[in-house]
Amino acid sequence: MIQLNETHNPDLKSWVTSANDSATDFPIQNLPFAIFRRKGEHDMFRAGVAIGDQIVDLSAAYQAGIFDAALAPVLETLTEPTLNEFMALGQGAWSSFRAALSKALSDGASEASALASCLVAQSTVEYSVPAKIGDYTDFYTSINHATNVGKLFRPDNPLLPNYQWVPIGYHGRSSSIEVSGHSFHRPHGQLKAPDAEQPVLAPCKRLDYELEVGIYIGSENQLGHPVKLADAEAHVFGLCLFNDWSARDIQAWEYQPLGPFLSKSFASTVSPWIVTMEALAPYRQAWTRPADHPQPLPYLDSADNRNTGAVDMKLEVLIQTASMKAGGLPPERLALSNFSQSYWTIAQMVAHHSVNGCNLKPGDFFGSGTQSGTTSDSVGALLEATVGGREPITLANGEKRAFLEDGDTVILQGWCDSEVAPRIGFGDATATVLPAIDY
Amino acid sequence: MIQLNETHNPDLKSWVTSANDSATDFPIQNLPFAIFRRKGEHDMFRAGVAIGDQIVDLSAAYQAGIFDAALAPVLETLTEPTLNEFMALGQGAWSSFRAALSKALSDGASEASALASCLVAQSTVEYSVPAKIGDYTDFYTSINHATNVGKLFRPDNPLLPNYQWVPIGYHGRSSSIEVSGHSFHRPHGQLKAPDAEQPVLAPCKRLDYELEVGIYIGSENQLGHPVKLADAEAHVFGLCLFNDWSARDIQAWEYQPLGPFLSKSFASTVSPWIVTMEALAPYRQAWTRPADHPQPLPYLDSADNRNTGAVDMKLEVLIQTASMKAGGLPPERLALSNFSQSYWTIAQMVAHHSVNGCNLKPGDFFGSGTQSGTTSDSVGALLEATVGGREPITLANGEKRAFLEDGDTVILQGWCDSEVAPRIGFGDATATVLPAIDY
Structure with missing residues (x-):
């Protein structure tokens, strides 16, 4: 059963203005995951979510305490250099985190200024394969x-x-x-x-x-x-x-x-x-x-x-x-x-x-x-x-x-x-x- | 090029007497590796080497400081719950460790009494797949x-x-x-x-x-x-x-x-x-x-x-x-x-x-x-x-x-x-x- 929720609302806009460009791959309705680091960093691969031309550095967001404490165990998995632990949490955790992130990235969110300091420009990063693929x-x-x-x-x-x-x-x-x-x-x-x-x-x-x-x-x-x-x-x-x-x-x-x-x-x-x-x-x-x-x-x-x-x-x-x-x-x-x-x-x-x-x-x-x-x-x-x-x-x-x-x-x-x-x-x-x- | 060395000497005997039985799978010339724990232990899988009807618990041997300090980095990999890190060390490390273990298990070895306290009977253990198999x-x-x-x-x-x-x-x-x-x-x-x-x-x-x-x-x-x-x-x-x-x-x-x-x-x-x-x-x-x-x-x-x-x-x-x-x-x-x-x-x-x-x-x-x-x-x-x-x-x-x-x-x-x-x-x-x- 496919159900839509507030994260799918087509009228939703983000305070990250590049996410509101109709040509972007990454409007606030998308919120895909990757593993990234700034170019030149060593052994610092960590999880991020794309928003417009930026990445939300989820390790930074975790350390800054931006999200509800109930989400801390979820965010902790996102400080790992692969998404496997986050993936293992299951649909409930994925969905809760998506809802919280969508809210925090929405126009007028109270988290905006704190979360803005966790953004990294996509043009400055490199990626790795986002999961340790077993089979x-x-x-x-x-x-x-x-x-x-x-x-x-x-x-x-x-x-x-x-x-x-x-x-x-x-x-x-x-x-x-x-x-x-x-x-x-x-x-x-x-x-x-x-x-x-x-x-x-x-x-x-x-x-x-x-x-x-x-x-x-x-x-x-x-x-x-x-x-x-x-x-x-x-x-x-x-x-x-x-x-x-x-x-x-x-x-x-x-x-x-x-x-x-x-x-x-x-x-x-x-x-x-x-x-x-x-x-x-x-x-x-x-x-x-x-x-x-x-x-x-x-x-x-x-x-x-x-x-x-x-x-x-x-x-x-x-x-x-x-x-x-x-x-x-x-x-x-x-x-x-x-x-x-x-x-x-x-x-x-x-x-x-x-x-x-x-x-x-x-x-x-x-x-x-x-x-x-x-x-x-x-x-x-x-x-x-x-x-x-x-x-x-x-x-x-x-x-x-x-x-x-x-x-x-x-x-x-x-x-x-x-x-x-x-x-x-x-x-x-x-x-x-x-x-x-x-x- | 296949070369034999002292570890292959057919006359070699062990102070672990069950290893000298001609019917054993595990005489001192074999020394195969497994990952084991005592039955009933939780999350304690670690590396061992078979000798007769016993296992040398390599974590215990590492902690007891039985082997030459130069082998410590090798032994440290053998405290892991899979053999992957030991495998990654390559042939030189495998061979050095085999030579040291063969010597320590040989009749009359000075390490015998210390190493005897690191033996676990095979009849008391359970095993896991010895490596994390990627492909x-x-x-x-x-x-x-x-x-x-x-x-x-x-x-x-x-x-x-x-x-x-x-x-x-x-x-x-x-x-x-x-x-x-x-x-x-x-x-x-x-x-x-x-x-x-x-x-x-x-x-x-x-x-x-x-x-x-x-x-x-x-x-x-x-x-x-x-x-x-x-x-x-x-x-x-x-x-x-x-x-x-x-x-x-x-x-x-x-x-x-x-x-x-x-x-x-x-x-x-x-x-x-x-x-x-x-x-x-x-x-x-x-x-x-x-x-x-x-x-x-x-x-x-x-x-x-x-x-x-x-x-x-x-x-x-x-x-x-x-x-x-x-x-x-x-x-x-x-x-x-x-x-x-x-x-x-x-x-x-x-x-x-x-x-x-x-x-x-x-x-x-x-x-x-x-x-x-x-x-x-x-x-x-x-x-x-x-x-x-x-x-x-x-x-x-x-x-x-x-x-x-x-x-x-x-x-x-x-x-x-x-x-x-x-x-x-x-x-x-x-x-x-x-x-x-x-x-």
Whole structure:
């Protein structure tokens, strides 16, 4: 059941004036969390909430005693260098703190002057991955993506028989998840041309991005105790942007029979900010299946899930090549997609993941899988946009791309808006491809 | 280069007399690590080393000041409730501490009386998973297992073309790894009979064990910086026993195209003890490939790897059913296998895993994949022993098993011995199947 409260009031304004700009990602209705420190500080990573172009330094706010004493145990978790302890507190604590913070940041709040001294300009900070991610699972929830990729690998049988029944997912690698702003080297791996007798070790030639939504688990379930669909969203802390960089040539050779491995574990990029599920309440939509598709099994089906299971979250991927940067050209949009088209909801992912008793822990992370629409300007990976590299795209400056080249920067952005609620954004998830190292 | 030193001396005896019994898993030449506490203690997990039927409580030894002051920083890491910090210190520290402990436990050592007060009987303790496992990767290194399983899923094409080139592996779930002695409920999952129109949610009917070796990473490599084959073993802390419980019916329906997921993430069992790579030095063997198989690519090939890449580690799986327990019957052997038959070495797994720049961290864990020999009494899973369940095995008491039944306890054991070195053992990895919960 999705409920709105005073923190969602579209008329709410903040005394932080930059938060009232209609173009900001971070109006007072958003209040996403990150882990940050001032550039140049060492070992001082701590939690903050975005408001306009500022960050509320929650450690400073805790030390200044700005919030009600009843919230002290909550604020204490926010002085940690990851959000895991805060996530573990559960929905009640998240919601109480959001209400208090919204009130304190509202126009005319009595806390304004004390809290103003706890603001840090976003332009002066650096971020870290906001949680210690224990386990990371990548789902595959876009039927358009699954169909497009399936056509390339299995032209006669693009969508496997289990796809419409099982929220397909696989375990991913958490150690190589980095926060927006990093660079990584083009990975080496075994490549085998279709007509070659044997593979060679070489730098990947078919490097790709994947436009995904990241999902952070908050409160845990005990091993052996599944989370039912009705309880599933209460276990979810919030969403971010996620680029699951993929080496398509390494993937094609390695992935059978146990799935992707080194094609995905060299780098993944998260946005710094986590937008809470509560902040996303005004942008929820009905979730439907085409009438001629199988409907979900009972453990994955409920009226709530059908009525409000989807999230109307716009997703954009942009590129800025080395020559665009050199020429002062801004990033160029490659695709615009929407998470609302996901074939499975967040609650279904949680319920399915734990139906075998698997325990989900605070800070665990799901990727939604590449979110692709049905048109070439809405697909979330170059593999799809270029039909397996056979039809390179042409950028506005005349450059062509079948796959990514060294020096390319890829930027993911995301936002929600509606006729009755303000625009809230996710910041961005950006990273740059460096040349392969000598091996 | 495998080198022996005084800690491997087969004539070495301990003043802990139970360590001198030729049947013990834990003579003074072994010295494996675990995390333990006395039964009934709360939050007191700490590191210990096995010697005979005792444990050296390393926190107590640290507090008693038994070891040279130069080792204090090393001992301090061993007061933690996981081995991760000790693992991160690297091979030099592991080896220095082993040498000091071996000396202090040797017959006639001046430290004997002080150290005797730090002994705790193994019969009085409980264990925890010895490291905080960040990422867990499951390999697939037994060509016999891959061929046997492949025949069941793809009769015409059992061994895929990449198998002889790529050390196949996939990311696993670390949250559900538990230490020996636990029980777990038979998992629910989507099952689809071949002739059924649609799947159903039901308790798994084809529950299986997998006889594997567990491999703990010690020192890390930085993201983007592969570990070369020559350096690979220096990053490995040690080995244990590992049961990668598998729900074959869930697996068959879910695993395409992204690999095993819920069929593996409901429970996995590690043995409490980690036998260090240094302790395994006397049991190393040449690693070879049949001459008509492709030889490894250069990044996976070296003279050292060929000369001493294999580990002669015997692996045994036993079962004790509910009725065997009720009748006082001991566990019965199902299979005896050997890690020396692995198609890929530990060093090759490390070098391959990191060739794309993937960072391996202290406490990260590899499963070797099921280790199967070529005969029905040497295969590491029921799936193989019963030919996909079609040919149930008959136990000595007349019970039959196609797959596991509720109440079955499965026990993995492992040991090394040779003509010139004593037997060292791994303890065991034991767990019991409970009935499915009501969903």
